[in-house]
Amino acid sequence: MPSTTALGNKQVVLGFITALNDRTSQDWVRYLAPDVIDHNKIIFGEEEAPGAAIEGFRQQLAAFSAEHPDDGFRLEQLIAEGDDVVARLRVRAVHTGYRPRTPKPTGRRCDVEQIWIFTVRGGRIAEIRAVSDRLGMFLQLGWD
Numbered sequence: 001m002p003s004t005t006a007l008g009n010k011q012v013v014l015g016f017i018t019a020l021n022d023r024t025s026q027d028w029v030r031y032l033a034p035d036v037i038d039h040n041k042i043i044f045g046e047e048e049a050p051g052a053a054i055e056g057f058r059q060q061l062a063a064f065s066a067e068h069p070d071d072g073f074r075l076e077q078l079i080a081e082g083d084d085v086v087a088r089l090r091v092r093a094v095h096t097g098y099r100p101r102t103p104k105p106t107g108r109r110c111d112v113e114q115i116w117i118f119t120v121r122g123g124r125i126a127e128i129r130a131v132s133d134r135l136g137m138f139l140q141l142g143w144d
Helices: 004-021 027-031 052-063 134-141
Strands: 032-038 072-081 084-095 109-121 124-132
Touching: 004 027, 004 072, 004 084, 004 109, 004 124, 027 032, 027 124, 032 052, 109 134
Parallel strands: 032 124
Antiparallel strands: 072 084, 084 109, 109 124
């Protein structure tokens, strides 16, 4: 049986993903520790600094829109042990906005699987690691 801590940490991650899908607010920020560390800076291209992942998420959300009810971050699996929570997601969106490190908006849709590993401390996400089908996304968007 999962520990109370693991269950609580799953709730934090579930709340974060739910908030990411609400494009009308910035509520997702409250789930991240101010000094959250993103171990995959290449995905967002943010600075090498604690807390820089927050701006990385802002840029990513601005560059990709959810135009269809099935678009967004769709949780397919959530596993927790202690402070670590693993989320397997299917991410669908349309590339409609600018962000650094990507070509100008293509208007094309992408649909990729991602696996995120979160470390939750003190009720907030302190670290993020992720694996994503970036090649599949680049091909779907027509990027070199």
